[in-house]
Amino acid sequence: MRADYFTFNWIFSLKIHSLSAIVAPISVQSDWLSIDMPYYAYEGDQVVVRCSGRDNNKIKRLTFYKDGAWLPAYYNTYIISNARPSDSGSYYCKAKRRVFLFIDDTEQTRSVWLTVQGIPVSGVFLETQPQRDQVVKGETLVLVCSVAKGTGNTKFFWHREDTRESLGQKSQRSQRAELEIPVIRESHAGRYYCTADNGYGLIQSQAVIVTMRIPVSHPVLTFSVPGAQALTGDVVELRCEDKGASPPILYRFYHENVPLGNTAAPFGGGASFNLSVTARHSGAYACEADNGLGAQRSDVALLYVTEFPPKICLVNGPHRCEGRVEVEKEGHWGTVCDDGWDMKDVAVVCRELGCGAAKHTPAGMLYLPVAEEDQPVFIQVALCNGTEAALAECEQVETFDCGHDEDAGAVCEGFGGKVE
Template sequence: VCVCVCVLSFPVGTAFADWLSIDLQSHAYEGDRVVVRCSGKDNGKIKKLMYYKDGSRIATYSSASSYTISNARPSDSGSYYCKSDKSLLYFFEETEGSRTQWLTVRELFPAPSLTVSSLQPVEETSVTLSCDTRLPSERSWTPLQYSLFRDGHTLKSRSSSGFWTLALRKEDSGNYWCEAMTASRSVSKRSRQSYVQVHRIPVSGALLETQPQGGQAVEGQGLVLICSVAEGTGETTFSWHRADTGERLGSKSQRSWRSELEIPDVRESHAGGYYCTGDNTQSPIQSEVVNITVKIPASHPVLTLSAPEAHAFIGDTVELHCEDKRAHPPVLYSFYHNNVSLGNISVPSGGRASFSLSLTREHIGNYSCEANNGLGVQRSEEVALNVTEPPPKTRLVNGAHRCEGRVEVERDGRWGTVCDDGWGLKEVAVVCRELGCGAAKHTPAGLLYPPLAEEAQPVFIQVALCNGTEEALAECEQVETFDCGHDEDAGAVCEALYKSL
């Protein structure tokens, strides 16, 4: 028996037309997701699937699968095809390739350009920066976001406009560029760098002013020294100085043309010359010197009276002295008696003022004064003045009681006698009235009231010519001493009233 075995053989590598096909879009934009899909008439027979770009294998799969470009780039443009190993009968395999498909990846937008309104701006002036690019008409709806950078640091991030207005400072000089990016961040492009040089204007025209104006400070109150410059950009350092010692009182740095230094509690020692400086380029500009005058307000003045121990007699003249040694002139002094104004005196040089009074009994009471130099009114403490009747200028000595004896009168602190020439009851009546005694009784000689007056004691009145109605012997017409001795001294006897004893 003969057995015949027939073997059918197929050459390896023989391809069956159109068994493997490729599916790929022909056009895409940067950032798009592109899927390259190869399939056979019976994907189950695919043992190995290989993808190629421009003749180079880019991916291999053990079974049917697609190849995905998740973020397309122009470099992904090219020709794509695939090959597949498929199984035949038993252990035989065959390799088949697809047709070639072209992919073109277009630029979504070109690299942006940064436009700067001025590459050499003056500090603190506005500079406009614009980041510009363009989208194709069919992708005009794609949202873009823009960022601005300087020397590697982000200045402005994720703006939808790509337009910025900045007030730059000198330290903001540097390389600027911008970036445009899709919202998904799949496509990002940067502009070229642009160097911006910011110029600073040096300070000029330093000026020192004061508040209160004119450098007129008041002791105990505040004084503000105001330093300003006419121009200058950037941060300015202001300093304040004493002109006589060069002492620096303080300094402040700020982005302003004006700064203030306050002296909260002015003292007399603060008087003098001051100046300030302004500096933004290490070259200070100095102001002119301003002279500060410290006015001293009136303090509590001191009131003194010319009367010893604040006691005076009716008819005396008393001076009231009001003094404020520190008050800045001119000073207006006001005088008061029991809080009733007596009068005002203005003293151009300050210091002290005086007010005179011819005393009557109504002047008894408390006195005070005020000092006012326009910076406040201050009143002194009260001083009491006692006004009494003056002591008699006449007396009777060596008698049995105070209303009888030798007549003596007082002048300039000395006691002298009265000559009995023309001495009568009218004169005795005046003496009695002056001494507060009763009616005139007799006109005895002074010899009756020993001892006699000492020889050195003067005779003050030669003749007293009274009409009898005078209140005191001093009011009578008198003849000065001429040739009387103490043996002619006059005497008097008055009725001694009980209250007078």
């Protein structure tokens, strides 16, 4: 009996070894191995493919395939982290399992077809950098086209609605694209829109109106009085204007660099500042324009203010700031003797007339015709210190022994309205 037992075991063992040597693994589609995965996915989704058997402990090796090509996988899971249309295809897996002792079997799951669907673009939106109401002439304008949804490669197009002009296009795998206009000009103001298409149809954004803001450049200051010459008591309008700047504009006015006040021009154009003048208002004026994009100051303009009625004048000269000196008393005009007449006296005359600095003290006889014999000489000697506002304020010598051959003259520089 014992001998028969050993004989049986030896024969059975021999047969098993023979089977393991000659039987090759076979691939069988069976219910023992199953695959679990979705049939549909959207582009960008994560797709998980799982394979499992009734008894996973018997699985020696598990492999995944797509369209017959081997896929690298971790244990019983294959993960597509960011699905794309190219991931569409037929998926299945194979398992090599131990059937009995040294006998292995290879089983294959059914094939599952995965369709990866792209997401059509939607929510197309156009914005500008800087914002559309803050675009400044000369700066860079960026047109940003974006989509709220949409996958895959997207084509972006930019258009100008009012001129029906195509501005450019870009194709990229992104939900946002930019088109740059390096130097913005006034002609770029208008209505813009963009379109986007990722293969499912063209979608258009709403139009955006781009308005241009033009900085102030060179304001001009003018006076309302002819020749920039006013009399004391006059109301002089100072007008400052920058015709090309965008509103609102704030204008500031200055006298000898001292602020006088400001006036707003909410709708653009110029603005005025009224000034009731006295002799002390003679001098240099300027204005400044500011619309929030940087302030600019005008050139300096000179205003000349004399007393009313005039008490002094220079006659027979080439202009009002040169000639024989004559003064008025009680409605009559007379001359000034040149005894002691010097540059300090001429400086006072020039100041009173609203002219420039004193230049010369010529003889009055040079300005023909000479004064009539019966015309009086009102001032014998003027003892000015050069700081007085008028010749009448200077100390005077009342002895009169001068004739018209000793009449005083004066030459001042600078006459007219503006310093160029």
